[in-house]
Every structure is written in C-alpha cells, then in structure tokens.
Amino acid sequence: MIHIYLCEDNNRQLTRWKSVVEKYLLMNSTESQLYCTANSPDELLEIRKKSTVTGLYFLDIDLQSEKNGIELAQEIRKYDPRGYIVFVTTHSEMAVLTFQYKVEAMDFIVKDEIETLPDRICACIKNAEVKYKTQLDSSSRLLSVKVDKTSLILDQDDIVAITTCEDYHKIMIHTKHGVRQMSGSLKELIAVLNPAFCQCSRSAIVNMKHVVKYSREEALLTMDNKETYSVSIRMLGKIQRALKQL
Structure with missing residues (x-):
C-alpha cells in the first residue's frame, strides 16, 4: 500500500x-x-x-x-x-x-x-x-496474490485477517483499508504468510499484530479494525502461545 x-x-x-x-x-x-x-x-x-x-x-x-x-x-x-x-x-x-x-x-x-x-x-x-x-x-512482508488474472502486491503488515467465503474456492482478505475477494484457500496462504499469522478456526487466519483484545470466556479475538474472530477449541492452544509472544 x-x-x-x-x-x-x-x-x-x-x-x-x-x-x-x-x-x-x-x-x-x-x-x-x-x-x-x-x-x-x-x-x-x-x-x-x-x-x-x-x-x-x-x-x-x-x-x-x-x-x-x-x-x-x-x-x-x-x-x-x-x-x-x-x-x-x-x-x-x-x-x-x-x-x-x-x-x-x-x-x-x-x-x-x-x-x-x-x-x-x-x-x-x-x-x-x-x-x-x-x-x-x-523484510518478508511481501505477499503476491492473483486477483482477476493479475498479480497484486500486498504488505502482510496491512492484512488483519483472511477468511473463507461461501464460495468454496474463494477467500476474503481483510485489511484496515477494506476487504478484497480472491481465489484460493486458507491452506495455500498459511504456507506463505509470515510468522505473525495464526489460524484461529477452520474459517479464519488472523494477523496477531492487529489483535487488541482476547476474551478467554468467549474465546474471541478483537482486532484493531473492530472485527472479531472466534477461536476454535482445536486452535486455542496455538492462539494462546501466539498471544504470549506479542
């Protein structure tokens, strides 16, 4: 950006x-x-x-x-x-x-x-x-993704979260400046994202740099763009370890 x-x-x-x-x-x-x-x-x-x-x-x-x-x-x-x-x-x-x-x-x-x-x-x-x-x-911040048959360069630090769509073959990239839809899967992206990213459920990957609050009672992450993401039981330990490193 x-x-x-x-x-x-x-x-x-x-x-x-x-x-x-x-x-x-x-x-x-x-x-x-x-x-x-x-x-x-x-x-x-x-x-x-x-x-x-x-x-x-x-x-x-x-x-x-x-x-x-x-x-x-x-x-x-x-x-x-x-x-x-x-x-x-x-x-x-x-x-x-x-x-x-x-x-x-x-x-x-x-x-x-x-x-x-x-x-x-x-x-x-x-x-x-x-x-x-x-x-x-x-600086390991570059992410090159395909959007509408063209390559788009994103700064990973700008990405708040990545979520699945109703369309099985598409995902949504959430940034502080808006949301962009692209083809792909969470599995494909998690392999190329930097260590600041952590999968919190089957449907979402979050950038831990953008987490402002974590509620243990609700198992809920609040991000600095006001979005919230649930943490699944399976991912709970991984998220808690990532929070300790912030």
Missing part, C-alpha cells in the same frame, strides 16, 4: 495532476491510493500525520507559502523517512537544492513540458511501486 500525496498551489495544475493519477490507478492493478490533494504545505502535513502508510509525494517547489516544496519535503521526512518524493516545478534550476537539503528526491519533473508530464508522473508511480515491492520482499 502506497498513499499518494499531491501539493500544488495552482488549482488548475492540481486538478490536472489528480486526473493523471486517478487514470493510472483505474487502469492498473494496484493497492496504491490517492490519499491527499493539497494547496498548502500545512494542509498536506496535517493529513500526513494521520497516516502510518508509506507515501509518494508530488510537490511543487514554489507553493506561495512560508514553506517551499523543498522545505516541505524536509518536514515529510520526519514522518515518512522512506517515502518517495518527486518535485514538479517550473524552477529546474532549483534541482541542486534537493541535494543540499538532503531530501533524497526520487525524480524532478519540469511542469512546462506539458506533453510528457502525464507519462513522467505515471513512471514515478510505477517506480515507487517497484521499490516498495523490493522493500517488502527484503
């Missing part, structure tokens, strides 16, 4: 960027989301503070504000040190300042190049997704 942020003080430009990003997300199988469109640095930072998800930031440099885009990028780094930052600006001569301020920009797009700007924005999204996939893979 990558959250995409746009910050541009010119509404016409901001609308154009938004349209390009929305078209990319519609046409590609991705878990990335357009999370913020802002006119000012302070507006973006307030929204950023509420998220724990890695971000991809498209920032104008001249924001007609007390903070310019490079200073905004410095602030972003306090909350998202591994986020991906792209500057979109008419001030190409300011590219050198991105090194001086040590914000580690992923790319620098000149907005005057109108014909190539959409392709450059889309290329940055693709590049960020590839880098994010590599990061997840190196």
Whole structure:
C-alpha cells in the first residue's frame, strides 16, 4: 500500500495532476491510493500525520507559502523517512537544492513540458511501486496474490485477517483499508504468510499484530479494525502461545 500525496498551489495544475493519477490507478492493478490533494504545505502535513502508510509525494517547489516544496519535503521526512518524493516545478534550476537539503528526491519533473508530464508522473508511480515491492520482499512482508488474472502486491503488515467465503474456492482478505475477494484457500496462504499469522478456526487466519483484545470466556479475538474472530477449541492452544509472544 502506497498513499499518494499531491501539493500544488495552482488549482488548475492540481486538478490536472489528480486526473493523471486517478487514470493510472483505474487502469492498473494496484493497492496504491490517492490519499491527499493539497494547496498548502500545512494542509498536506496535517493529513500526513494521520497516516502510518508509506507515501509518494508530488510537490511543487514554489507553493506561495512560508514553506517551499523543498522545505516541505524536509518536514515529510520526519514522518515518512522512506517515502518517495518527486518535485514538479517550473524552477529546474532549483534541482541542486534537493541535494543540499538532503531530501533524497526520487525524480524532478519540469511542469512546462506539458506533453510528457502525464507519462513522467505515471513512471514515478510505477517506480515507487517497484521499490516498495523490493522493500517488502527484503523484510518478508511481501505477499503476491492473483486477483482477476493479475498479480497484486500486498504488505502482510496491512492484512488483519483472511477468511473463507461461501464460495468454496474463494477467500476474503481483510485489511484496515477494506476487504478484497480472491481465489484460493486458507491452506495455500498459511504456507506463505509470515510468522505473525495464526489460524484461529477452520474459517479464519488472523494477523496477531492487529489483535487488541482476547476474551478467554468467549474465546474471541478483537482486532484493531473492530472485527472479531472466534477461536476454535482445536486452535486455542496455538492462539494462546501466539498471544504470549506479542
């Protein structure tokens, strides 16, 4: 999951960027989301503070504000040190300042190049997704699943639980951002999930990192997205051992 942020003080430009990003997300199988469109640095930072998800930031440099885009990028780094930052600006001569301020920009797009700007924005999204996939893979957090004949990359830390469907050949992946249906079985997935996952019944696997409460009397797990899952007698010992390791 990558959250995409746009910050541009010119509404016409901001609308154009938004349209390009929305078209990319519609046409590609991705878990990335357009999370913020802002006119000012302070507006973006307030929204950023509420998220724990890695971000991809498209920032104008001249924001007609007390903070310019490079200073905004410095602030972003306090909350998202591994986020991906792209500057979109008419001030190409300011590219050198991105090194001086040590914000580690992923790319620098000149907005005057109108014909190539959409392709450059889309290329940055693709590049960020590839880098994010590599990061997840190196930390055993990557999960690649088949959805509608395409591969979808998920961060295992985002998954709250996986449950069976009424349709025997399908399962539901529950995340803090929603639910997605896919073909497969719990048996297939439990073999590739990281050790944070534990099967609590014949119909559910839960991510123990998302457990906020366990009721012994009811044999019930409460997750941080408010969902609850029953623990079967057969799985009780395994769940209790996993709880002790949290």
